[in-house]
Amino acid sequence: xxxxxxxxxxxxxxxxxxxxxxxxxxxxxxxxxxxxxxxxxxxxxxxxxxxxxxxxxxxxxxxxxxxxxxxxxxxxxxxxxxxxxxxxxxxxxxxxxxxxxxxxxxxxxxxxxxxxxxxxxxxxxxxxxxxxxxxxxxxxxxxxxxxxxxxxxxxxxxxxxxxxxxxxxxxxxxxxxxxxxxxxxxxxxxxxxxxxxxxxxxxxxxxxxxxxxxxxxxxxxxxxxxxxxxxxxxxxxxxxxxxxxxxxxxxxxxxxxxxxxxxxxxxxxxxxxxxxxxxxxxxxxxxxxxxxxxxxxxxxxxxxxxxxxxxxx
Numbered sequence: 352x353x354x355x356x357x358x359x360x361x362x363x364x365x366x367x368x369x370x371x372x373x374x375x376x377x378x379x380x381x382x383x384x385x386x387x388x389x390x391x392x393x394x395x396x397x398x399x400x401x402x403x404x405x406x407x408x409x410x411x412x413x414x415x416x417x418x419x420x421x422x423x424x425x426x427x428x429x430x431x432x433x434x435x436x437x438x439x440x441x442x443x444x445x446x447x448x449x450x451x452x453x454x455x456x457x458x459x460x461x462x463x464x465x466x467x468x469x470x471x472x473x474x475x476x477x478x479x480x481x482x483x484x485x486x487x488x489x490x491x492x493x494x495x496x497x498x499x500x501x502x503x504x505x506x507x508x509x510x511x512x513x514x515x516x517x518x519x520x521x522x523x524x525x526x527x528x529x530x531x532x533x534x535x536x537x538x539x540x541x542x543x544x545x546x547x548x549x550x551x552x553x554x555x556x557x558x559x560x561x562x563x564x565x566x567x568x569x570x571x572x573x574x575x576x577x578x579x580x581x582x583x584x585x586x587x588x589x590x591x592x593x594x595x596x597x598x599x600x601x602x603x604x605x606x607x608x609x610x611x612x613x614x615x616x617x618x619x620x621x622x623x624x625x626x627x628x629x630x631x632x633x634x635x636x637x638x639x640x641x642x643x644x645x646x647x648x649x650x651x652x653x654x655x656x657x658x659x660x661x662x663x664x
Contacts, residue, residue: 432467435459439549440584444591447545451538461544465518468548469511472555476508479558482566483507483574492637498630502623511551514615518543521614525589528606531596546588546611550581585611 386392387399398405435458438446450458459467484503487496522539529539557577564570590600590607598606627634 432459432464435464436468436549436552439545439588442591443546443549443588444594447542447588447592448595450545451534451541461541461548465515465544465548465551468551468555469515472511472551472558473509475555475558476511479562479565481507481558481561481570483561483570484566485568485571486566492634492641495634495637498627498634511554514547514551517614517618518547520618521547521610524614525610528609529589529592531598531606532593534592542589542592543610543614546585549588550585550611553577553581553584582608582612 384393384395387394387402387404389404390399390402392399392401394400438458446458450461458464484500518540522536522543525539525543526534526536529542534542554577557573561570561573561577564573586604586608588607589610590603593603593606596603
């Protein structure tokens with residue numbers, strides 16, 4: 352049997368110029384048929400039905416085009432980053448259910464959106480070097496402080512990527528608690544990726560405030576407020592995925608609370624228990640030394656002066 356090979360399609364520059372001139376002369380309300388400059392397929396409309404390229408906006412790139420394209424790619428509804436985030440923030444149930452139903456052209460793909468937001472957060476956080484711990488309490492043993500500091504620094508540095516890694520776990524809990532919505536595990540992965548992307552975006556938007564209070568006693572309050580906002584949004588967003596089920600608002604909120612909370616809290620709790628178990632001997636020794644030091648300080652402290660009772664005249 353003889354094998355056949357397909358030669359690559361070559362586009363004549365004269366043909367390209369001619370089809371662009373035809374498109375320019377076409378009426379304003381439509382496009383004249385033209386050849387796609389990517390695959391050569393005849394395109395009666397704007398987009399090529401074979402490869403998907405825009406057949407009528409392929410002129411030579413200029414700086415004016417780039418200055419238009421940069422904000423267009425961010426702000427425009429066609430796969431715009433901020434548009435996707437805004438609609439998932441304001442209408443999470445409607446937006447994500449529409450995406451699952453096939454209306455996807457206006458949005459970033461969930462994994463792309465999650466990785467893009469997470470990468471941006473990681474870059475900015477690494478530049479700012481935010482200290483998420485308040486000053487050390489003198490009463491805290493040094494080993495306990497160092498363990499806590501190492502854990503918080505690692506968590507803060509890789510927090511957003513940690514959320515990305517937990518998406519399959521969160522999706523598993525979503526599959527359990529959102530089963531009334533009829534979602535399979537793959538759809539729960541999409542739901543978890545979209546909602547986690549928005550939670551990471553909320554953390555990203557809070558970086559200026561965290562940087563301002565870095566290393567101060569107020570940094571814990573900032574982290575607490577950001578966590579409450581993220582958990583509150585996630586609860587509302589997951590509950591919105593059950594809006595079509597006929598459940599009461601309370602029932603939806605209860606079911607929406609657990610996927611994100613359990614998916615985010617249980618793994619670090621297990622990791623923390625493992626870390627404490629591995630360093631338990633060191634922690635005990637540090638606590639014992641701290642107690643001995645406090646006892647020595649109490650013994651070496653000068654005795655309080657006896658109270659003198661004034662003589663009654």
